[in-house]
Amino acid sequence: MLDLVDLQRAAGHEVELFGMDHPDNPPQRFAAHFPSSVRLDPPPAEARRRVAAAGRMIYSRSARRGMEAVVRSFRPDVVHLHNIYHQLSPSVLVPLARAGVPTVMTVHDYKLVCPTYLFLDHGRVCEACLDGFFGHAIARRCKDDSLGASAVLALESTVHRLTRAYEPVRVFICPSHFLAGKLSQAGVYPDRLRVLGHFVDVGAVAPKTEPGGPVVYAGRLWPEKGVDVLIEAMARLGRGQLVVAGDGPERPRLERLAAVRAPGRVRFHGRLPKAEVLDLVRSGTVLAVPSRSQENQPMVVLEAFACGVPVVTSALGGLPELVQPGRNGDSAPPEDPVALAAALDRLLGDPRRAFEMGVAARAQAQEELAPAGHLRRLERLYAQAGTVLAALG
Numbered sequence: 532m533l534d535l536v537d538l539q540r541a542a543g544h545e546v547e548l549f550g551m552d553h554p555d556n557p558p559q560r561f562a563a564h565f566p567s568s569v570r571l572d573p574p575p576a577e578a579r580r581r582v583a584a585a586g587r588m589i590y591s592r593s594a595r596r597g598m599e600a601v602v603r604s605f606r607p608d609v610v611h612l613h614n615i616y617h618q619l620s621p622s623v624l625v626p627l628a629r630a631g632v633p634t635v636m637t638v639h640d641y642k643l644v645c646p647t648y649l650f651l652d653h654g655r656v657c658e659a660c661l662d663g664f665f666g667h668a669i670a671r672r673c674k675d676d677s678l679g680a681s682a683v684l685a686l687e688s689t690v691h692r693l694t695r696a697y698e699p700v701r702v703f704i705c706p707s708h709f710l711a712g713k714l715s716q717a718g719v720y721p722d723r724l725r726v727l728g729h730f731v732d733v734g735a736v737a738p739k740t741e742p743g744g745p746v747v748y749a750g751r752l753w754p755e756k757g758v759d760v761l762i763e764a765m766a767r768l769g770r771g772q773l774v775v776a777g778d779g780p781e782r783p784r785l786e787r788l789a790a791v792r793a794p795g796r797v798r799f800h801g802r803l804p805k806a807e808v809l810d811l812v813r814s815g816t817v818l819a820v821p822s823r824s825q826e827n828q829p830m831v832v833l834e835a836f837a838c839g840v841p842v843v844t845s846a847l848g849g850l851p852e853l854v855q856p857g858r859n860g861d862s863a864p865p866e867d868p869v870a871l872a873a874a875l876d877r878l879l880g881d882p883r884r885a886f887e888m889g890v891a892a893r894a895q896a897q898e899e900l901a902p903a904g905h906l907r908r909l910e911r912l913y914a915q916a917g918t919v920l921a922a923l924g
Contacts, residue, residue, distance in 0.1 A: 614639055643717075704727050727912065746818075762788050
C-alpha cells in the first residue's frame with residue numbers, strides 16, 4: 532500500500548491515508564481523525580472490553596466519524612480500501628456512500644468468505660464457509676480452537692453479509708485469479724471482481740550477481756506459513772543451509788525443531804528491515820515459500836524475482852499463477868517435505884541453472900509487473916468505479 536502511495540504521488544496524484552492510530556504509523560495529515568487501535572489478538576482480558584472490541588469489529592462509530600471528517604476536508608475523487616476489517620470495520624463505507632465517492636477495495640485475503648481469513652481448519656485447508664454459512668467456523672472452532680473467538684468472527688461475517696455492508700464498494704481488486712474465483716464461487720459481487728496483481732520496481736532492486744548460496748525463507752513465523760515443513764525438507768536434503776528472516780509465535784518451536792532435525796544448518800535472523808531482507812534473498816540460491824495456506828500473491832515472491840532469485844512454493848492458492856516450473860522456480864505439494872526437498876535439491880544441486888532461472892524471473896517481472904503498467908490498469912479500475920457509481924446515481 533505504501534509503495535503504491537509513493538507511485539501515485541510520483542505520478543502527480545494527491546494521496547492521503549486513513550487508518551487506525553498506531554505508534555508505527557509514519558506522520559499523517561489526518562492522524563487526529565484516526566480511531567484508536569484495539570488489541571484483538573490476544574483479546575482483552577476483561578469481559579467488558581472484549582464485548583466492546585467485538586462490537587467495534589462489526590461497526591466502529593469512531594472510524595465512521597473519522598472518515599466523515601476526512602471526506603469533508605479532503606474531498607477525494609476516489610477511495611482505495613485495503614484491510615479495513617476489525618480495526619476500522621465497514622462502517623467507514625457509510626460516509627463514502629453518502630458523499631458519492633467512488634470506492635474500490637483490494638482484497639488481500641479470504642476474509643469476505645472465511646471468518647478467519649485463511650481457509651484453514653486447524654492447519655488444514657478448509658473451504659466450508661464458501662456456502663455462505665459462517666456457523667461452520669463455530670462448529671470447527673477455527674480460530675485458535677476457541678469456541679468464543681470463533682463465534683465472534685462468525686458473527687462478524689454473518690452480520691456483514693446479511694446487511695450487505697460492502698455494498699458501497701464498486702470494484703473489488705483481486706491480486707490472483709484464484710482469489711477472484713473463490714469470491715465468485717461464494718457469490719460475493721461476482722460482477723464487481725477484477726484481477727490486478729501487485730507490482731514490483733525491478734529497476735530499484737539490485738540483482739543477484741553470481742550463482743550459489745543458501746535456501747532463504749522470508750516472512751512471518753506463523754503455523755500457516757509451513758516453515759516446519761521447510762525445516763523437515765532441509766533435514767531430508769542432508770545438505771545446504773537455510774536462513775530465516777522473520778519473527779512470530781512459532782519461532783521458539785521452529786528453533787527447537789531445527790536444532791534436532793538439521794543441527795547447525797538453520798539460522799534465524801529475526802525481523803529485518805526491508806533492505807536487509809532483500810540482501811538476504813539476493814544471497815540465496817532459492818527462496819522457499821512452503822505455505823500450508825492458500826496464499827494469494829505474496830510480495831516476497833515478486834521481490835525474489837526482482838532480485839533474480841528463483842522461488843520454490845507450495846502448489847496452493849495463487850502461487851501456481853506466479854511460479855512456472857523450469858522457468859522461474861518450482862513447486863511441491865503442501866505438507867510434503869520429501870517433495871519439497873526434491874524441488875530444492877534440483878536447484879541447490881545445479882546453482883548455475885538456478886542462477887539462469889533467476890535471470891529469467893527478473894526479466895519476466897520487469898516486463899509483466901512494472902509499476903507504470905500497474906498504475907495505468909489501476910486508474911482504469913478507478914474510472915470504472917466512478918462510471919458505475921454515476922450510472923447508479
